[in-house]
Amino acid sequence: MIGGGSFTIVFIKSMVQILKDHIILTNKKSGSTNKLCYCKACYNKYGEDHPELKTIVDKTERILTHFKNCPNFADVYSQEEKEEIFSLATQKKTVLSKKPSKFFFFLLIFI
Numbered sequence: 001m002i003g004g005g006s007f008t009i010v011f012i013k014s015m016v017q018i019l020k021d022h023i024i025l026t027n028k029k030s031g032s033t034n035k036l037c038y039c040k041a042c043y044n045k046y047g048e049d050h051p052e053l054k055t056i057v058d059k060t061e062r063i064l065t066h067f068k069n070c071p072n073f074a075d076v077y078s079q080e081e082k083e084e085i086f087s088l089a090t091q092k093k094t095v096l097s098k099k100p101s102k103f104f105f106f107l108l109i110f111i
């Protein structure tokens with residue numbers, strides 16, 4: 001069963017990697033635990049310290065929500081790229097819902 005498990009982990013890793021390609025990580029934090037990031041498309045358009053540049057909590061759901069509503073993101077990336085990102089996100093939900101909590105343990109180690 002290790003083979004199947006590995007495949008899933010690599011797949012999730014690539015999802016995280018794809019998201020990371022579209023955000024800019026910051027040293028800022030929301031509260032004491034949540035890291036904050038910028039949407040790369042917004043960052044490139046406005047530049048740092050611009051009032052329109054909003055920080056996003058560095059969580060897949062929050063980042064995807066921003067991407068879905070972000071006109072800059074929509075401008076910069078092609079329809080194909082957007083579909084890839086959003087379809088991966090949908091698949092991730094499906095995968096996670098089928099896996100027991102042990103899966104998260106593996107995921108933490110891998111990343």
Ligand SMILES: [Zn+2]
Pocket residue numbers: 039040041042066067070071072073
């Ligand atoms: Zn944005």
